[in-house]
Amino acid sequence: MAALHGGLAFEHIVKAGLAARHPSLLADGRDFATMLHAAGFGDQAGAPLSKVKTLGAAEAYKRLRSLLSIPVSERDIDTLLMARNGVAHMGFHDATQTADALTQAVLVTDAVLDDIGEGERDFWGPYRDARHDLLVMQQDALEEVRRLAVQEAAEAAEWERNPLSAFIKSIKPAIEQEREIAEKVLATKIRYAQKLFRICSTQRLYASDMKSLAGMAEMRKWARPGECNVTHSRCPVCGYRKGVIRSRIGEDGGDVIDENVRECFAEMFDCPVCGLELDGGRELSLTGLRIHYYKDIDTGDTFTLPLGL
DSSP: OHHHHHHHHHHHHHHHHHHTTOGGGGBOTTOHHHHHHHTTOGGGSSSOGGGOOBOOHHHHHHHHHTTSOOSSOTTTTHHHHHHHHHHHHHSOOOGGGHHHHHHHHHHHHHHHHHHHTOOHHHHHGGGTTGGGHHHHHHHHHHHHHHHHHHHHHHHHHHHHHOHHHHHHHHHHHHHHHHHHHHHHHHHHHHHHHHHHHHHHHHHTOOHHHHHHHTTOOSSOOOOSSSOEEEEEEOOTTTOOTTEEEEEEEOSSOTTSOOTTEEEEEEEEEEOTTTOOEEEHHHHHHHTTOOOEEEEETTTOOEEOOOTTO
């Protein structure tokens, strides 16, 4: 928001500098009604004052610089105006340029205040000294740009030396972020199941009964392609021993070389007692449920490989 407010303040102070000389300097030359208002002939304009069309910020600054010596070029304010427009129209801008943009706005403001005889103490009030902190921010921003450039150069060199290590480092933040999101989603699901379990307990009902009364399916449908394998496990919320785990069945036995064995990957968990619903191996593994096992398609038995195999 600082970029938006700074951009608006810049436009207003520039137009104040023009208006101090003559209001007609603010008028968009393509709109005759505006020119009449600015020249003092508003009663003949044919349009109310509220509909006047003034210059845009860039054009206003161009006019002001032709009348006043300001140590900020028209190109220098591009960053400020781009940041302002980015926030106003799209809701974002390059945050690394905020300090530079606001610094230019402060320099222009001080020059116009001096020109129109407006005291900086009255204008800036308690921010009179703090506005100079922007210069320090600008220097810090430049240092940050240099630091990032050095970091990027080092990362590029590591990609040359050891591509695998560089790749692992590059995806680690995304993996951590994904895990953090999964943990938050899981925590929400667990709190919901705990609350539903307490409600159901007072009514001596299961969550599946509540769903049935509400006209809902007692258990979700299998949402993955192909058939699933069903096993049971203890619910991590209410302790019910027959929580339902549905798993995706692989095309073969994976590490087990046996045409009668299929590798299975747990994808869904549903508890009919507390209503806990888990999705994907990450959520199941975070609660300690088994997510990988093997199934003998002849006997229907399931098993896991001993450690070390």
